[in-house]
Amino acid sequence: MIVNIGDVIPEWDMPSVRPERMRTMAAILRDPNPVHWDKRAVVARGFGEHTINQGPLGLSYMVNMLHGWTGPTSVRRIVMRFPLPVFDGDHIIARGRVTAIRTENGKRLADCDIWLHREGTRHPLEGEATVELPD
Amino acid sequence: MSTKPLPSVESIRALVGHRFPGGEYTIAHWENFLLTECTGADPLPDDLAHPVVLFHVPILGARTSIGEMFALGQADSDSSIGIESYQWDFFKPLREDLTYRVEGEISEADRRENNGRVQDRIAFRFDLAEPDGSPAARTTITWLYNRGRR
Numbered sequence: 001m002i003v004n005i006g007d008v009i010p011e012w013d014m015p016s017v018r019p020e021r022m023r024t025m026a027a028i029l030r031d032p033n034p035v036h037w038d039k040r041a042v043v044a045r046g047f048g049e050h051t052i053n054q055g056p057l058g059l060s061y062m063v064n065m066l067h068g069w070t071g072p073t074s075v076r077r078i079v080m081r082f083p084l085p086v087f088d089g090d091h092i093i094a095r096g097r098v099t100a101i102r103t104e105n106g107k108r109l110a111d112c113d114i115w116l117h118r119e120g121t122r123h124p125l126e127g128e129a130t131v132e133l134p135d
Numbered sequence: 136m137s138t139k140p141l142p143s144v145e146s147i148r149a150l151v152g153h154r155f156p157g158g159e160y161t162i163a164h165w166e167n168f169l170l171t172e173c174t175g176a177d178p179l180p181d182d183l184a185h186p187v188v189l190f191h192v193p194i195l196g197a198r199t200s201i202g203e204m205f206a207l208g209q210a211d212s213d214s215s216i217g218i219e220s221y222q223w224d225f226f227k228p229l230r231e232d233l234t235y236r237v238e239g240e241i242s243e244a245d246r247r248e249n250n251g252r253v254q255d256r257i258a259f260r261f262d263l264a265e266p267d268g269s270p271a272a273r274t275t276i277t278w279l280y281n282r283g284r285r
Contacts, residue, residue: 014175021173028166029191032202033213045214055218056190060174063186072179073228075186082218127220 001070001134003110009096011117012065019051019088029054050087058086058125062114065094070131076109080127086116093117096129108133141282142209147255150207150244160196161234162188184229189274190221192229193261196237207241208257208280217279219256224273227265235271236264242275253282 023037034041035052042051059080066075086092096114103109110133115126162184171178171185179185194201210216229235243258258277265271 021175024169025173028170030195030200030202032205033216035214041214047214054190055221056187057173059221059223060176060185060187064174064176067176067179072183075223076225078186078223079220080222081220 003098003101003133005098005101007098009065009069009098009112009114012061012068012094014061014090014092014094017053017057017086017088017090017092021057022051022053022088025054025057029056047085048087050089053086053088053090055080055082055125058082058092058116061092061094061116062096062125062127062129065096065114066112066129066131070110071134074131074134075129076132077130078114078127079129080125082125084118084121084124086118086124090118092124099128101133139211139282141253141285142255144246147208147244147246147257150241150257153207153241155239156198157236157238158196158198159234160192160237162192162229162231164231167231182231184231186223186225186229188229189223189225189263189272190276192235193237193239193263193272193274196235196263197239197261199239204259204276204278208244208255208278210280211282215281215283217254217281219277219279220275221277222273222275226270226272229263229272234266236266236268238262238264243277248285251284253285255280255282 026036096112100111112129115123167184239261242260260275263271
């Protein structure tokens, strides 16, 4: 696989973040925070009328982007920050760009900037990833 | 303005080194299937677990819970917690039906103030090992416990 610094990673599209997925996620995570599954709790807290996506779910969109690019066992590291919440109904696109290529223990690794794009706002999630490049 | 008393900074700093009981966790096919569906992806091949499991598997495997982690930091409420960052390191791909040994502790805890807003920053570090003891993954969850204006 030929990869160069500055290459753009093929994006991964989530056309509409779905609230029922947040509820399934909350049940498996045993997540007591109602902002993920009770719209009334979100309204009561003044966050608007859309439930808030779990942080790991937003992060998973970027994992899906990386899997589509370099394969399902390629992710070595992800560091993610969360400047803004993602809401149900949002159209989110995972994007990234290669910032460095290096070799470690005989493996070719690519360091990348990664982020979630949402039209009209700053990136709700942003961070860095390292993936192992296939031959 | 928060209505709850502000925890002492000493009680927050004293959290560093707190260890969870630790234990084992086996990723079941059903939970991997459902979690993967939540991410919008198709199931991965060869019994691979979607990396998103690296949030709940360490927490539950170390014998704690999100609720306990909120309580340890004396959260004002469930919705007063913000995420600073998650760092996920994978030394091997995670798989279904493999029993991982999980250890966890609080690695950082301190207070910061900005323009009258008080936050306690607490980092939880978890390590997963395969049955032969070889490292499989490490995750560091850093949460911000918002205390409002003081």
